[in-house]
Amino acid sequence: MTSTLPQAASGLRPAWVTGARVASWLRWVHTSVSGGTETRTALAPYDALPTVPVPVSTVADLQAAVVAARDAQPAWSALPYGARAEVMLRFHDLLLERQDEVMDLIQWEMGKARFHAWQEVLQVANLARHYSRHGETYLKTRKVRGVIPVVTSAKEVRVPKGVVGFISPWNYPFYLGVGDLIPALLAGNTAVGKADPQTPLTLLWARALLAEAGLPEHVWEVVAGDGPTLGQALIEEVDYLCFTGSTATGRIVAQRAARRLIGASLELGGKNPLIVRADAKLDVAARGAVEAAFANTGQMCIHIERVIVHQDVYDDFVAVLLAATGAQRIGQSFDFGHDVGSLASQAQLEKVVAHVDDAVAKGASVLAGGRARPDLGPYVYEPTVLADVTEEMDLCLGETFGPVVALYRAADDEDAIAMANRGRQGLSASIFSKDIAAAEALAPRIRAGSVNINDGASLAAGTVEAGMGGMGESGLGRRHGAEGIKRFTESQTVVSSKIGPVGPPPGMSVERFIALGNGQLKLLRRLRAR
Numbered sequence: 001m002t003s004t005l006p007q008a009a010s011g012l013r014p015a016w017v018t019g020a021r022v023a024s025w026l027r028w029v030h031t032s033v034s035g036g037t038e039t040r041t042a043l044a045p046y047d048a049l050p051t052v053p054v055p056v057s058t059v060a061d062l063q064a065a066v067v068a069a070r071d072a073q074p075a076w077s078a079l080p081y082g083a084r085a086e087v088m089l090r091f092h093d094l095l096l097e098r099q100d101e102v103m104d105l106i107q108w109e110m111g112k113a114r115f116h117a118w119q120e121v122l123q124v125a126n127l128a129r130h131y132s133r134h135g136e137t138y139l140k141t142r143k144v145r146g147v148i149p150v151v152t153s154a155k156e157v158r159v160p161k162g163v164v165g166f167i168s169p170w171n172y173p174f175y176l177g178v179g180d181l182i183p184a185l186l187a188g189n190t191a192v193g194k195a196d197p198q199t200p201l202t203l204l205w206a207r208a209l210l211a212e213a214g215l216p217e218h219v220w221e222v223v224a225g226d227g228p229t230l231g232q233a234l235i236e237e238v239d240y241l242c243f244t245g246s247t248a249t250g251r252i253v254a255q256r257a258a259r260r261l262i263g264a265s266l267e268l269g270g271k272n273p274l275i276v277r278a279d280a281k282l283d284v285a286a287r288g289a290v291e292a293a294f295a296n297t298g299q300m301c302i303h304i305e306r307v308i309v310h311q312d313v314y315d316d317f318v319a320v321l322l323a324a325t326g327a328q329r330i331g332q333s334f335d336f337g338h339d340v341g342s343l344a345s346q347a348q349l350e351k352v353v354a355h356v357d358d359a360v361a362k363g364a365s366v367l368a369g370g371r372a373r374p375d376l377g378p379y380v381y382e383p384t385v386l387a388d389v390t391e392e393m394d395l396c397l398g399e400t401f402g403p404v405v406a407l408y409r410a411a412d413d414e415d416a417i418a419m420a421n422r423g424r425q426g427l428s429a430s431i432f433s434k435d436i437a438a439a440e441a442l443a444p445r446i447r448a449g450s451v452n453i454n455d456g457a458s459l460a461a462g463t464v465e466a467g468m469g470g471m472g473e474s475g476l477g478r479r480h481g482a483e484g485i486k487r488f489t490e491s492q493t494v495v496s497s498k499i500g501p502v503g504p505p506p507g508m509s510v511e512r513f514i515a516l517g518n519g520q521l522k523l524l525r526r527l528r529a530r
């Protein structure tokens, strides 16, 4: 097979994705996706040139993939947890060895700076290790007291859902494509994932690596195609759906899942606030705000889009923030030479431009950035800081999902909390303060699934032992921690009786049985036994 790719003349594609490597790679791409005779090719954000054609799965292909995954599930779930964990730990080790490959692919398909691609590796490695070591404890059988002491016993066990469907977006193609899959597979499910049309290659690379780590055939099937057709069809076939994406799509997904009465976890959009209290160290707060606002070129569900600053320190903070923003190295390269990369696509660029232009037309002030940089790359947009943003502007409460942050002045903590709770999302928030105890006391008053104190965004997400998810319109359910694996299981109560069916034994009247029952209730109350 000869490569149909443009060659590496521009230097904006990974050096290894050329020549013979591409030819063999195309072969595994075509055999990795279930079905598909048509192909679709995404444009690489660094140069707006085609990446690799990937087969588009049909609904029939998807149905076949689910059948294959369903057939593979009993054998996979019959393995001891430790055997499944061995596969994940091998995957962990291979990932660390081969991380450059996946960072190249993530950057090529999605355009982010390399440090943010490495954060995806870090998250997936942490999740693979964490759930391999602790998942079995999260799913441990719970013994409870039987209804009749001594003669009955009871326990709650966790059984896998069956086949879990995954729909994930392009902004973290590796972490969001694989991070939730790991606990689902470890819990004994098999899975079918729909690759996002912008970033299928990263998911396919992950699938190949898991196969190399020993994942049996059909335990994780991947289909590729668009959301409205294939995503909707997936919901019709699986036993549980794990969705990550926009609030608008999440609503459609939830309705479809509800019609089938299957469970779904929904990780949706945010409009996340960062509060700078009067006592905050301003250089630390500015560093946190810049990292959280512009990380992943602002295309991160938990990134900061609103910075709410105590009026006493507002002017000083703005000066430090603008200096830190100006120091960001913007550009595109497959090394660690840039802090802020490209947006992922023309559509993303248009959305960011529309939000900023609308705000400026309605009176917002541009303190930094505010313009595209076609000289640096087709979809590059400068890190942007706005002030004087009001509610009639689209970006005030609507998610921009780009490197744009708006500043607000708060009179005091009460005012800051009220501003943070504006809107209907509730994904993540941050508070910067020297007084950690005071910040911790404010945290529960903010409607957000995570609150980072003296960190912009990633500390909570990186704490994989604790749940991560949204309140309000930011989602349902939690990934990570105990809930992150339990959601992929059903709880089943198993009770046993040593005396056969519970009820009046032969020869005893109902009245006598009730009298004995009432006596037992009174005794238990007196003994405070249960």
Ligand code: NAD
Pocket: 167, 168, 169, 170, 171, 172, 176, 194, 195, 196, 197, 225, 226, 227, 228, 229, 230, 231, 232, 244, 245, 246, 247, 248, 249, 250, 252, 253, 266, 267, 268, 269, 270, 300, 301, 302, 399, 401, 427, 470, 474, 475
């Ligand atoms: P999106 O909702 O448009 O797409 C997400 C995925 O859903 C894609 O794979 C897409 O193909 C699929 N899809 C689209 N329409 C569908 C439909 N009708 N039925 C089923 N699937 C469908 O989101 P996006 O714009 O690609 O991603 C960015 C959004 O995701 C942002 O709002 C961001 O905040 C959110 N997000 C949330 C989290 C989180 O953990 N809360 C993480 C990352 C991104």
